[in-house]
Amino acid sequence: MALVPDKTLHRIWRALPAQFSSVVGEEAKLGEPTLARSWEPGGARYFAELELVEPRVGKLYMVFELPLAIACAGRLMVRPPGAIRDNVASSTFDGDDLDAMGECVNTFCAAVNEGVRSSLGDEYRVVFRVGSREPPDLAALGPIGVATARLDLGGLAHGALEFLVPESTLPWVTDDGSDAADDDDDDDDDDDDDDDDDDDAAAGADAPGGGKGERKRKRKRKGKRKGKRGGGEAGEGTDEGPLLTPEELAAIRQATQSSVRGPTMIVAPRESERERWREELADTGIEIDFVADHHQLLAACRERAIDVVVIDADACPSGGLTLLAAIRGRADAPSRRVVVASQPTRRHLVACLGGGASEYLCRPLDPAAIARLAGG
16 A cells, blocks of 8 residues: 655645755755655765654654755855855765755754644654765664655755655555544544544534534534643633743743853864954953863863853854754753854854754844843
């Protein structure tokens, strides 16, 4: 029985082009997917391993033909279009490209999450784990569904984008129209395994209004059962108890900030860059210290509490993206990761925020920005 994509895959597919365009600065066009139940590696590719981490764990993969990966990584690193096309022609894809492409996929994950959550629920979350030129071991994942489409990145590159989804990871639909693993069918609000359109037809002869009133009541009951409630004012009661008031939230936020505030650590490899920071932050009263790379940063975090790390995008390799990737997910990394750049671009901003930065500031630093560096 051939697998076809359900609403989840279609919604991911609709959300992806905007994310591609935001990275490459070109209009991205993604064709309709063709579907298969098996996949064979062929040709040079970049493999992005994604992981569904909530409400259950499972792997899935985005696979890019190498020209697409070269173009995305090159644009993120602000290479000229001519240089990108030369790299595509020569299949040049080095370690910096690999790091940069990982940050691109972090951005693309927003589209994946948009499609998954709009279809299956807000409790679902997909994250990027690792990128590689080597194909994954799909045999260990069981049956998979494969969606393949042509992706055009303006005049930079084109090639195949493939989505490899094990049956056990996300719900798919069989070719007879039934959900293979769908526990939240939009067409079955009363969870009786029958579409509500069928319920309406069966009830229409006897129920006033053709059965629609009963369907509305069922939909309302389902919303209550699954916790779907409209927003309320702070302090308004809900099924889970009263919400905190704005004053209580502000007090908690202030207490939390005060308890974790520590020195500001600046990642700047060279002494000339550190001297520039000393001049910029002179007379501000901010306690600062310097490290050269993520190894020194994490070592410092193990020795003392550090609340804020400032990543000098002008001085760090790949505009700080490599460092963000190195500390992402580490329990000992600072809670606030601020990127400061003197030549900001939209692509760099998106990549940094997608890669784990909590804030993005532009030079020259104004008093408000300096106050934020101090934790204010």
